[in-house]
Amino acid sequence: xxxxxxxxxxxxxxxxxxxxxxxxxxxxxTVGGASAARFGKAMEKRITETLQKLGARDxxxxxxxxxxxxxVLEARVEAAWRRMTGGDGA
Amino acid sequence: xxxNSVGRDLPEQIPGYGPVRxxxxxKARIPEGNRAGGKLKATFNDRTDKTVKDIKEAIKASGLRSxxxxxxxxxxxNGDYVVNQVIDACAEMGIRDLTxxxxxxxxxxxxxxxxxxxxxxxxxxGSVNGPIGQLASEGGMESPVVLRSHGGRPxxxxxxxxxxxxxxxxxxSADRYGNLSGRIGRSACGSMGYAVxxxxxxxxxxxxxxxLVPFPLTPVSIxxxxxxxxxxxxxxxxxxxIVSGTTQVTRDPMRLLIAHHAAALIESSPYFxxxxxxxxxxxxxSLAVAAFVREVMKARGIKGSFGLGGITSFFVDMLKEGLFxxxxxxxxxxxxxxxxxxxNPNHVEISADWYANPWNSGAVVNxxxxxxxxxxxxxxxxxxxxxxxADGALLHGIGGHQxxxxxxxxxxxxxxxxxxxxxxxxxxxxxxxxxxxxxxAIVTEFGVAINPLRQDLIDAxxxxxxxxxxxxxxxxxxxxxxSGPMEPVATKDRIIGVVEWRDGTVIDVVRQLDK
Numbered sequence: 196x197x198x199x200x201x202x203x204x205x206x207x208x209x210x211x212x213x214x215x216x217x218x219x220x221x222x223x224x225t226v227g228g229a230s231a232a233r234f235g236k237a238m239e240k241r242i243t244e245t246l247q248k249l250g251a252r253d254x255x256x257x258x259x260x261x262x263x264x265x266x267v268l269e270a271r272v273e274a275a276w277r278r279m280t281g282g283d284g285a
Numbered sequence: 286x287x288x289n290s291v292g293r294d295l296p297e298q299i300p301g302y303g304p305v306r307x308x309x310x311x312k313a314r315i316p317e318g319n320r321a322g323g324k325l326k327a328t329f330n331d332r333t334d335k336t337v338k339d340i341k342e343a344i345k346a347s348g349l350r351s352x353x354x355x356x357x358x359x360x361x362x363n364g365d366y367v368v369n370q371v372i373d374a375c376a377e378m379g380i381r382d383l384t385x386x387x388x389x390x391x392x393x394x395x396x397x398x399x400x401x402x403x404x405x406x407x408x409x410x411g412s413v414n415g416p417i418g419q420l421a422s423e424g425g426m427e428s429p430v431v432l433r434s435h436g437g438r439p440x441x442x443x444x445x446x447x448x449x450x451x452x453x454x455x456x457x458s459a460d461r462y463g464n465l466s467g468r469i470g471r472s473a474c475g476s477m478g479y480a481v482x483x484x485x486x487x488x489x490x491x492x493x494x495x496x497l498v499p500f501p502l503t504p505v506s507i508x509x510x511x512x513x514x515x516x517x518x519x520x521x522x523x524x525x526x527i528v529s530g531t532t533q534v535t536r537d538p539m540r541l542l543i544a545h546h547a548a549a550l551i552e553s554s555p556y557f558x559x560x561x562x563x564x565x566x567x568x569x570x571s572l573a574v575a576a577f578v579r580e581v582m583k584a585r586g587i588k589g590s591f592g593l594g595g596i597t598s599f600f601v602d603m604l605k606e607g608l609f610x611x612x613x614x615x616x617x618x619x620x621x622x623x624x625x626x627x628x629n630p631n632h633v634e635i636s637a638d639w640y641a642n643p644w645n646s647g648a649v650v651n652x653x654x655x656x657x658x659x660x661x662x663x664x665x666x667x668x669x670x671x672x673x674x675a676d677g678a679l680l681h682g683i684g685g686h687q688x689x690x691x692x693x694x695x696x697x698x699x700x701x702x703x704x705x706x707x708x709x710x711x712x713x714x715x716x717x718x719x720x721x722x723x724x725x726a727i728v729t730e731f732g733v734a735i736n737p738l739r740q741d742l743i744d745a746x747x748x749x750x751x752x753x754x755x756x757x758x759x760x761x762x763x764x765x766x767x768s769g770p771m772e773p774v775a776t777k778d779r780i781i782g783v784v785e786w787r788d789g790t791v792i793d794v795v796r797q798l799d800k
Contacts, residue, residue: 207705230706232676233771262705264767 199279202271209263211275216253228260245272291717293793301428302783306790311691311723314788316644321445324488334461335515340374343514347489351381353450358480359389364526367455367493369396376405387411388479389682412682421781422678424797430782436641436688437787439482452487454480455521459494460502463512468627470496472522475617475626477506481636484511495521529619534576535569539730543699544573547728553749554695556654564593565657567618570699572599574657582608601625613649615640641688643787650692657697662709665761667721667736670714675707677774679782679795687787690723702729708764717793775799
């Protein structure tokens with residue numbers, strides 16, 4: 196089972212952890228940490244959209260947040276995905 | 286339902302609190318009648334030693350029973366052993382249903398949680414920092430927590446809103462006849478200002494000390510005429526948790542920029558001249574503001590009159606340098622401040638009543654020129670929240686926020702525009718602690734918003750030319766653009782916290798989290 200991680204727990208950053216899921220299992224996203232209470236749904240949506248754009252299908256995604264803005268969240272999700280799939284510059 | 290003057294809808298009655306008097310302006314409520322008072326007592330020359338064997342014996346002698354109100358002060362902060370020791374003793378003696386009336390509770394007081402669950406404590410009126418605040422927020426208290434400012438609390442005692450049955454006073458030093466001091470002893474905390482009104486108005490006063498000295502102890506924080514019993518214990522607290530070593534100015538460049546803007550605003554104001562009086566919190570930004578102001582005072586040869594509040598080593602240095610004539614100290618934050626109050630006659634101990642009570646013949650906050658405060662969030666109406674966090678949990682007390690904001694001629698709130706992703710300038714704060722009518726400026730790294738009520742300050746800042754002025758709406762919009770829209774806090778209807786304005790009216794309530 197492939198896994199990958201990107202990010203840190205510095206302020207305004209987050210740690211994104213991806214685990215490959217069984218074919219057809221879809222995207223399962225959980226968000227915890229600093230902003231989850233007030234931005235959890237917005238973050239889940241942004242994570243899902245970013246992964247869909249990258250062509251990801253079956254993944255468990257866990258985000259430990261420490262106040263990341265959307266632009267940081269997207270970058271960390273993309274970095275984790277590229278590490279897992281062995282893409283360029285990973 | 287009634288709507289108060291900051292737009293909060295309040296019920297007429299809150300279970301466990303009583304009738305609600307809605308807030309209607311910062312100087313609107315004027316009291317009538319006379320002060321309350323404790324029991325009369327006679328003491329003659331057949332009683333010359335007030336010491337008793339232990340806390341249990343003191344409790345027994347005090348007549349403390351189930352259902353009564355017990356008070357504590359928080360000068361021992363997160364090092365305090367006394368609250369836990371006293372409540373443990375009450376529990377063992379079968380006393381239940383107590384109203385706890387501390388000035389504040391800290392993380393160390395999480396040991397009280399089992400006593401809350403078992404019914405030894407049924408109500409808390411006081412600041413609940415940390416774990417007990419979280420418990421209350423999740424619905425773990427029978428009655429709502431009542432939050433009062435440093436001035437609002439003695440007001441409530443003097444006015445008879447709260448009747449203290451037994452005051453337990455942690456005393457770093459005491460003699461056998463009940464003279465108390467915070468200046469010396471292994472658990473020295475400096476000022477004991479929060480305990481003074483409790484000692485005057487409680488029916489019974491018990492001092493708990495770990496440094497019993499020969500009579501007469503002098504100078505005193507609280508004198509023998511107020512104290513009924515003295516208990517010597519092994520230790521009243523952990524010195525490491527009572528005072529910090531030295532208080533540090535922030536090195537974070539963003540926070541230094543905020544402090545720099547705040548200092549520029551102060552320098553532009555009509556109050557920056559000889560005789561200026563000043564209060565800041567002990568937080569990193571506040572101290573940095575003081576550091577910038579200190580340099581300009583030196584450069585321009587300006588001498589201040591007094592520094593007020595919780596006193597840090599930073600203010601002690603300014604006293605030594607002659608930048609202040611006096612320090613008025615209700616709470617000594619660090620070792621340097623504790624040493625200074627013990628040795629320097631110009632470093633004066635004041636009570637919370639003297640510091641901040643609106644219902645006496647004049648508190649020191651009324652003489653204050655400038656105060657620099659923080660907040661968890663502020664809004665487009667300049668209202669400030671210091672009580673609840675972004676997730677809606679009640680985790681902080683009011684402190685002197687309301688009192689100094691109401692009293693000072695120039696009230697500045699410094700805050701980053703965002704903390705993490707959480708915006709700190711919003712459309713409408715989740716909890717109103719301090720109303721916008723007494724907040725003069727919001728200072729962020731993206732600029733300074735001056736309250737439109739203070740055109741004089743806006744003009745002065747424009748004349749100075751180095752204050753980056755923005756509007757509060759610009760700040761709120763910028764924060765919103767960076768963070769995105771926030772989801773509302775999910776709550777139940779039940780009220781778990783009542784935030785009183787310093788005059789006893791209700792400025793806001795906090796509801797139970799839905800989780």
